[in-house]
Amino acid sequence: MAEQKWYIHPVIAVGVLMNIFVMGLALAFSHDHDAMWRLLVEDGIVEWMQFLCFTLLSALLGFLAVEQWQREPKINLQLAAFVFLSALVGLAALEEISWFQRVLHIIPPDFFVQNNRQGETNLHNLALGKSSLHKAVLLKVIVIVGLTHTIFLPLLARKRPAIRTFVEKFGLYLPPVWPSLIYVGLVILSNVVVDHPRKGELGEVFGAVHYLTTVVAAYFFGVNYGKPPVFAPSRDSRNIATLFCLVLVFMLLIGWMLSAGAGAGAYIASHPGFGAE
Template sequence: MVQNKWYVHPAIAVAVLVNVFVMGLAIAWSGDPAKLQRLLVEDGIVEWMQFLCFAVTSGLLAFAAVEHWQRERRIDLPLLALVGLSGIVALAALEEISWFQRILNVTTPEYFAQNNRQGETNLHNLAIGKKGSIHKTILLKVIAIAGLTHNIVLPLLARKRPAIRDFVERFGLYLPPLSASVIYIVLVAISHLVIDHPRKGELGEMFGAMHYTATVFAAYFLGIGYGKRPIFETPADSRRVGTLFAMLLVFLLLTAWLLSAGAGAEPYLALHPNGKD
């Protein structure tokens, strides 16, 4: 039976609370430019949180793909979807931190130095036109349309027409719980309306990364909001692994905070006090 309430499991509830905490932190620090900059700057808390969430989500999808293969022993649409999504999310994680360029102190190749809006070794900031980039001109629009469709439109339609959910799951995909999705979208809207910072869009990206980390785990591993057979089928196993995963989400926030202090944020703030787009 498909469940749609976000509090049906601590994994989703904790993800919501982490996002609310970061939003509250941004609001509390909005009156202090230095603190807000520490939160949103390149290699700051929010960006490291995005990387960690993307990395975990990619691993979860890859694990789900392996489990699917072991059960079915054939190449089908769900397997291809899981493998493809795992690769795309892994790419997003590496792009987020410019393929470890700043951490490893690697010099930017000439092509990227001339064509990347931030002078970094990544694809999403490659220039388009005089002021645009792949990220701002294309990706943000695609993410917004896909995000609203996947989180709001399809779950709403599926409430009246369950065949829509069945159709989505036939391709190896899932629909997140509507109530959790609404909170995610509301937080993104609040971040754009309340926070005054050139990099405030990073908040929405982090909210989405955390939201998908939790809902991917809840769907494929526990069967929450998902009609197919989950990886953990017994209630006892689901409870144990779900509790551990909820603890992991909190640990990700702590790790992002520590990484921002020791792996780039402070030197970056010294060199770029106003940040970058």
């Protein structure tokens, strides 16, 4: 069903509130140099939250692929979309923490030491001219695709429902408009009011939370989605949605704990002058 009142579904509502909470942390820490670095540093709260969101989303998309195969055991666009997106998001999760390089204290191969702008074992920070692959190419693609998927197509679909039907034929979905507007608004706000060299991490975590919650709401509970969801509307589906909301809040707590342990805390302890410049 194409659900217009997105705010009545707890999964999306909690996702919006979590993003607002993170934005509130950034504003609260804006005058505290050390606290801001703990929030945005490599393996900090925001980065671990991105990893957890992407990892869970990849697993859920994989589950949807299996569910789709069980319902209809043949290769089609829906199955291909779930498999591709699961792999893509899983790659993003591993790239986010440099394939566990810092957690496991792995020395990067010579190729990455020489060609990665941050000396990390990942692809998105590979040098590309005077910039990195992420800034020169990936960021522009993400902005164009993100705005098209979250804003332009959902707005057009309100007047022309055939657009939603066309998108769903490819195994995709369109998120509700208002959560998307809030997400984009938070990204813009973070870039305007936050003065920090790593403020772009805020936009990335906003996107991770937004896509995790809207994917779950669409495919699992049928919010703003025309095909049959995994869970038909019932008391059990509402209970499952509530439990998922608890998982979201727990993920934020785990991200905070990881950043204080093997993540940002260890990084800061080994770099006493970090961020001084």
